[in-house]
Amino acid sequence: MDLPRIFTIRESSHRIHNPFTPGKLAALGQALHLPPGTRVLDLASGSGEMLCTWARDHGFTGTGVDISSRGVEKARARAAELDVADRVTFVHDDAAGFVADEPVDLAACVGATWIGGGVAGTVELLARSLRPGGLMLIGEPYWRREVPDEATARACHATARADFLPLPGLVEQFGALGYDVVEMMLASQDSWDRYQAAQWLNLRRWLDAHPDDELAEEVRAELTTEPVRYTRYQREYLGWGVFALMGR
Template structure:
């Protein structure tokens, strides 16, 4: 049970595995007005930056679950680096079936709603771990601009234009599921650049060090075509944000 090796290679230098900068992650923590001792569950936590920095800056406690052994190892290392090993813990496992032993103040799935089969299923999953007055965090992409044709859709790494909603539609979806949107922090093109462009350097460094690896041809082709595809399509058409929800 693990992530594909190619994914780990692409994001080998990333602390945040989404188009979110450390500044935006800090902004989100501040916007939520987290109280010392608040409990946080982060499903598909990646390398643990949310839990580690919020434990350091806001004195929260928490647990993160991720399917990647490499990312969980990095999360534990990061917790030690910032001195919060007594406040957060990380579990290697399938986040799609994980429910907290006790209800938490904040339940998050930031950028991985595939664990619930989409937004509605992920909301149902997180609700099982959340206190009645708690805050749910969902990180999700949306259309900044509606694609004019299927070439744009494919260039944005989705199969159908209906796979993403425009921002108003996404916010309305949260309402239809019975939640108030009480905060949001959105990625911008600069934070998208930092996420995607860092992948290109990671891949190039890996290719230089592993030219004979079985993945080399695939990742070389990806690096050859990826930057132009990104600036032509994804950068222009896809937005992303983290939305804070409270049950009505």
């Protein structure tokens, strides 16, 4: 049970595995106005940056769950580095279907709604761990502009235009699921650039160090095509944000 190696190579230098800068992640934590002692469940927690820094900055406690063994290793190391290992725990497990032993104050899935088969399923999954009146965080892409055709949608790593909604449509979807949107933090094109462009450097450095690896051809192909694809399509059409929800 793990992520394919290409994912680990692509994001090897990342602490945040979404198009958020550290400043945006910190601003989101401040904007939620949650007290010390807030209990968090973070599904698909990646390298644990959100849970670790919020434990340090706001006194939160909690658990992160991720299918990547390397991500869990990095998260535990980050917790030790920030001196919060007594407050946060990271579990190597498939986040799909994971439910906390006890209800939490904040349940999050930031950028991995495939664990619930989409937004609706992920909201339902998180709700199973959330105490009444608790706060939910969902990170999800949306269309910044009208997508002209299916080829453009696929170039943005969607399977079809219907995979994502425009921002107002996504907010409406949360309402239709019975939740108020009470805060949001959106990625900018600059934060997208920081996320995507860092991957290209990771790929090139890995390729230079491992020219004979069985993945070398795949990495070379990705490094050749991804900068053009991203700048031509994804940067212009695809947005991303984190939305704080409370049940009605």
